[in-house]
Amino acid sequence: MAGYEGAGRESPHEAMRDPATAVIAPGHTFATVTDQISAIVLTRRTPLGWILGFGIAFFITMLLLLAVTYLLVRGVGIWGINIPVAWGFAIINFVWWIGIGHAGTLISAILLLLRQEWRTSINRFAEAMTLFAVACAGLFPLLHVGRPWLAYWMLPYPNTMGVWPQFRSPLIMDVFAVTTYGTVSLLFWYVGLLPDLATLRDRARSAFGKVVYGIFALGWRGSARHWHRYETAYLLLAGLATPLVVSVHTVVSFDFAVSVLPGWHTTIFPPYFVAGAIYSGFAMVLCLTIPIRAYYGLGDFITMRHLDAMAKVMLATGLIVAYGYGMEGFIAWYAAEYYERFMMLNRITGPYWWGWAALVLTNVLIPQALWFRRVRRNVLTLFAVALVINVGMWLERFVIVVVSLHRDFLVSSWGMYYPTFWDWATFVGTIGLFLALLFLFIRFLPMISIFEMRTLLPDAAVKKEEGHH
């Protein structure tokens, strides 16, 4: 969408001449773009690789169902949590997943407003990733409350108990932030899909496909009047999603920052959580895009330029995160506050020293390789760095949640946290659910926005000399 107004128009077409910076390979037309992207969905034969991948993801999802069922039968005691570490894997995973989702919104909303036309071939996929990541994230607080069937008590509704939620608590702000985020992400994704669903309706060969895509396309016919309102709505949604995405991880960081626990009670949390969220999200987008691009031969649409740009965003946000770590250490020293200083020392030299050491290695040191063009322009090294960052961002939440909780003010109430098999089964299970949903998305919906790709082609520009004289 960014590609057909004012200065934005010139750049993609000029960029096309240079293969290193192209956002779409040369030689494509409206028809070839449409056919190549929609063929992935409309082909009758499901590729063997898809069946294999989906099968594995489905199997892991079954592990999640098993873990959740056992949890509902026995209660949260099957997890390693206890006092003092009452927030174990559930909260680590919640923050990790919701952070991953943030890249999708950043790509679709903020880069749209900034007229970065390279976002076009990855935004649909990243939005789907956001949606599924938020779904996985949402599971954890629900399971962590112990009695998920009473989770609706968090919503403000008139009830016979005569009680209402506590609006001064960040946990209630979180309910509002995450449900709003999930809803707006779904709206954004669906609105973006609408014209492409019409394309699939018109191109589907099976009667079933025509009917199903037809219903979800709502009868979209590409009318100029409709496009006008559509674009207005899409831009407004982008403008609304931009402050929203910043607010969501800010509110998540309030869950920690509003408490009085050393290691949580810091004002640096909101900005550094948001940067970390974008950091991990881009890492996840790369981890998913690189194999899919290779498997489906989408190198024409997701070019090295895209991968390079994402690597640079990771590098920049990674540096903000590293600054956050540095600042935590500085403030622990400069504040001259006994418990704060102990928390920092305990983080580095205490029983979980390995968590902190691995965090610095994976989140600060290894990503510095992205300074080198050769690393950014090689899919294998880029994939490896992105994978390492995903692990690093999980470790960051482990250090924040577990290490801060396990030793606070009173030595008599110190303790250790050891995750159980069921902790791991639930975590790995959500990865399976996430991948299974992504596999279904790739098979049934166009993973690249077809109509926005058309606008990037040179033919899409209306020639000025044919206009009014």
Add this chain to the structure above:
Amino acid sequence: MSEGQHYHGSGTAEEARTSYGLMAEFSTPSALVEAARQAHKAGYRRMDGYSPFPIEELQEALGFRATRLPLLVLMGGLLGGTLGYTLAYWVSAVAYPLNIGGRPLHSTPAFVPVTFEMTILFAALSAVIGMIVLNGLPMLYHPVFNVERFRTASRDKFFLVIEASDPKFDPSATREFLATLGAHEVDNIAN
């Protein structure tokens, strides 16, 4: 049917009664925009362009007025924000007052996140529902779908439709006019 027959076949009285309008096909966005400009200049008003992607110039060429959608979104956002703050205030200060560390019952800063989220939620819902409803969707049947070649409107072709309800519409004269604009093909749209 050859293109020639399309161009020269004059509309019958039967066609005029049951026709939704005439559909001209173009293969580039520039040709469609130029055709729309000419049609607007010739006095046609009840017409619409159809394209596989948004074309800003087309909206101007067809002479549309600005959409009311942004106003709707603003009102939705204001409503959501008001509801969010009122809810937080009413619950915390009226319905279920709790003393939390001696803070005032009307604790404004704590109500900001919920107010903000509700503003965004209501504004986003207004934007999407407003866009769909103002566009008259969902509308699974529309006469333009009766033209077989219209399937390519979602792939790579561009269409200009002049509706039969336009006061200036005349089955044969309009057909001739569309042919002069460089259309590949002009089809009658069955109603």
